[in-house]
Amino acid sequence: MKILIIGFLVFFSWSAVSTRLYVCNIKGLCGETGIVQISDSNLKDSTAVDHLGKSLAPDVALVPGNMIIYFAFDKSEFKSDVLTDKYFSEANSYLNKNPQARLSVTGHTDSVGSDKYNQDLGFRRAQRIKLYFEGRGMPADKILIGSKGEKDPASDNSTESGRSKNRRASIIINK
Numbered sequence: 001m002k003i004l005i006i007g008f009l010v011f012f013s014w015s016a017v018s019t020r021l022y023v024c025n026i027k028g029l030c031g032e033t034g035i036v037q038i039s040d041s042n043l044k045d046s047t048a049v050d051h052l053g054k055s056l057a058p059d060v061a062l063v064p065g066n067m068i069i070y071f072a073f074d075k076s077e078f079k080s081d082v083l084t085d086k087y088f089s090e091a092n093s094y095l096n097k098n099p100q101a102r103l104s105v106t107g108h109t110d111s112v113g114s115d116k117y118n119q120d121l122g123f124r125r126a127q128r129i130k131l132y133f134e135g136r137g138m139p140a141d142k143i144l145i146g147s148k149g150e151k152d153p154a155s156d157n158s159t160e161s162g163r164s165k166n167r168r169a170s171i172i173i174n175k
Contacts, residue, residue, distance in 0.1 A: 064090040067171040069129060070164070073112075076124035078169075080132060088136055091173060095142050103138070104172045105129045107147040108154070110163035115149060122147030125169045144174075 067087045069078055095101050107122030107129075126145035134140050156162035 062090070063094055063173055063175065066173075069169045069171070071125055071167045071169070073110075073163075073167065074121070076107075076121065076128045078125075078128065078132075084132075087171070088133060088138070091171075092133075092136075092138050094173060095138065098175070100175070102142055102144050102174045103133065104144045104146070104174050105169055106172075107145070107149075107169045108152060108166055109150050110166040111150045111153070111157040112163065113150075119147050119149035122149045122169075129169050129171065 064087060067084075069084065071078060091103055095103060105126040107125035107127075109118040109122050109125075111118075113121070123145070126147055130140070130143045130145050133143055150157070150166070153162075153166045154168065155165035157166060
């Protein structure tokens with residue numbers, strides 16, 4: 001046990017010393033403090049407002065979180081609600097400000113039915129979400145769709161409650 005403690009102390013000491021040498025001697029980031037004097041006239045002249053009316057802060061859109069839309073048994077139709085509309089607005093804003101970003105929609109099903117049928121149903125669910133977003137003005141090339149069918153359950157398929165949680169489409173922003 002003593003050898004472990006001694007080894008840890010030696011390793012910790014070596015890490016601290018080597019980091020200090022690197023930061024101070026190689027990078028030159030230690031020790032020198034300077035005083036900067038700012039006159040009152042400079043403070044009055046410098047403002048954080050762009051004279052063209054734009055903010056100097058970069059226009060950064062927040063990445064919306066993931067969204068899950070649930071479906072009825074053997075259905076691909078859904079009704080939008082306030083949360084869906086809000087998510088669309090945030091996602092569309094983010095996608096417009098980030099040309100490399102894409103919206104990924106993946107359809108899922110419960111385990112009732114054949115693998116092929118569930119794969120197709122999951123795809124129809126994802127396609128329905130894509131059509132909804134396109135109809136609201138999102139460019140089609142920004143939306144990727146796919147289906148996992150019954151292969152990626154979110155809950156247990158042996159109960160009705162679990163199966164209802166598996167009948168879903170997940171929406172994710174890929175940066």
